[in-house]
Amino acid sequence: METFGQRLHRAVSVRGPLCVGVDPHPQLLTRWGLPDDVDGLARFAATAVDALGDVAAVVKPQSAFFERFGAAGIGVLESTIRQFREAGALVLLDVKRGDIGSTVDAYAAAYLDPASPLAVDAVTANPYLGVGALAPMFDLAGRHGGGVFVVALTSNPEGRAVQHARLSDGRTVAQTVIDEISQLNVGAEPIGSFGLVVGATVGDTGHELSHVNGPMLAPGLGAQGGRPEDLRTVFGQALSAVLPSYSREVLNAGPDPSALRAAAEQTLVKCREALGVLI
Template sequence: MTAASTSFGDRLASVFAEFGRLCVGIDPHAHLLREWGLEESGAGTREFGLRVVDAVAGRAGIVKPQVAFFERYGAAGYAALEDVLAAARAAGILVIADAKRGDIGTSVEAYGQAWLTPGSPLEADAMTIAAFQGVGSIAAPMELAEAAGKGLFVLAATSNPEAELIQRALVPVENASGRTVSRAIIDDVKEFNEAQSVHPFGSIGVVLGATLDLARYGIDTRSPAGVNPPPVLAPGFGHQGAKLSEARSIFGSYAPATIVSESRAILSSGPDKLANVVGTRAEQVRAEMGSEIG
């Protein structure tokens, strides 16, 4: 595969400059399908997703379809997801597939090919991925993302309470007291990005929950983020309780690379008000976070 002419970091910076940092989740929960008057089916998720795309187009620059809500309808759900992904990308919206895949060897390579290969039926601009087996285990999709102008967001510090024990656990390192698992993931991602050609941001990002005290996870947001800093996908705003007014203080030196992700707080406004809510929230995010990249 030949290298893409435009990196994911370049495209993300362009989105920030034009639309700001809001990412709208496409999460067709069963209760939202009912509230929107749609069937709990693949057809219902397709209509839901396309309505969100229409509402976002021209108002915000990023969407994040939650793959699980489409998968539960089997082949019909995947067909719906393919249509939603294609419609969003055709509208010029940056698409992050929230797939949270992870494995080793050829299996994780195939996951990357499914979501990141240009022309794939499930082509997205980036995907979420897990590195429980170590960041080295996802080397193949990392390299694919860099070559294809795509992005990855590696789970590093997530807000579910069950994850805290593992993510705050210490990883032994030579002649040192160790780093947390979260910090080790970020360090490995930064090392990969710094080895690539210069972009505004690296192609490989991390997921950091906005409701967390990141210092407890060994993440120092006061220190410089470094060369080619990892983009940060930050769920937790809106319904989960993180306040937009505190976003800069939460993410510190990572704030210029942070994507503000909201789903239910926006989607619960319903299809008739959705476009206005997206536009208003996008402006609020821009006012709080700005559009500068460093």
Template sequence: MSRPEPFGARLRRAMDERGPLCVGIDPHAALLAEWGLNDDADGLERFSRTVVEAVADRVAVLKPQSAFFERFGSRGVAVLERTVREARAAGALVVMDAKRGDIGSTMAAYAASYLHRDAPLFSDALTVSPYLGYGSLEPAVELAREHGAGLFVLALTSNPEGAEVQHAVRPDGRTVGATVLAHLAAENAGEQPLGSFGAVVGATLGDLSSYDLDMGGPLLAPGIGAQGARAADLPAVFGAAVRNVVPNVSRGVLRHGPDVAGLRDAAARYADEIRAAVGSG
């Protein structure tokens, strides 16, 4: 039996057809309240289904934040399963934002939870942390390859605390973040039109010209909208790699709910702005 089409190829096609926008599904308590929903599993389900109904048939990527579902226990995880299933059925690629990172059999179990096609939470890609050593991610890398999924590895994140690890300089003179990017370049070598192993790189970080971001895979870029970055900033931040950037917008879209038309209009505006910026890059 042949292997499924790789995530990178599917992502490239989705970005070309729908535009390079990722909408986050972040149902935190304050946002549920703004939508007039209860902070419980029922409110969570109404929120998530509304977002999927509004944009899953028109944006390239949806990114549910697992923590906001897990806080409601088994009922919340059941909502997450349905959200993933319905979003993928509508044509969106799903990146599970769970930031898993562990070693050995535990990492293998995390990988099986999200990257095995028979898993209830199977997603097109998973965010992972390499800070137990990049090699600790090998079970996830192997399973992603087998099942046509992808990974987004934390490399240069936008939170201020990340710098103390990611910008630390190794004995070879290379920063930890640059080392992560180099590992990803090796994973993606020879893959066309886009590798399946991407990096998380904040759109708020400014000039990153000292880093080789053109590593053959996608760059998941949080920070557009509420965090202060603009679509027009993308070429300056990402340089030659800008065409492979998947900008994530969460609150900038979600604050227009629960009105479906409002959510769609906001997503369309961001998609147009991003498409124009990437085209100019």
């Protein structure tokens, strides 16, 4: 069985280091001339698949923007996931789930069991109930070739109180998350399947990332203020493992599919330059 890390490495090698966030928030639907309802959501998603499904290495639907329409919105999400995967893109579902016991078991089954209608290649997860509490996600991902991106460092000011708090050994809470994820990737080639989410706007935090041996999702680029050149400051020697993530920078070019595709291709050029990828 091919691991998520192996599939991601191949996808990035072929399509380039770019993750496009698929975030159908109300303002974007309006910008596209679509109604803020399930029909508008479905039309948005169909256009995104048509324009980006065979371009982006990874797409990252934000589950909340589909969930707000209830069961019908989840139906659109299921269809969108399936269509993106059929087009060859890896789907990273941004759900940031995190819980304990049977609840995290159920979250894992919902997103990482191939039998589920919501099955994706990878999910985001929140570790601040304890990284160990996410073990069912890691286990199921390992069994089925999936991936998990665990939130480590975020740019929102509220996050620092938790993420930068120090333990008795001097490490920050975020560094313990980073270190525990690195243990899951020991010996994995060419890269592990368990990654981190590190905001592109966090700056030089002094955290050590070079030993993770897993992918690092960098949201916050483009409209959220992050610049490609900031990636070197944030990630340092771990730059080669970074997966830059853009959303509005690309989606604002819609609804014309050719304009969306062109925006993604232009953004990819910026990513290649920032990461030193010449092909």
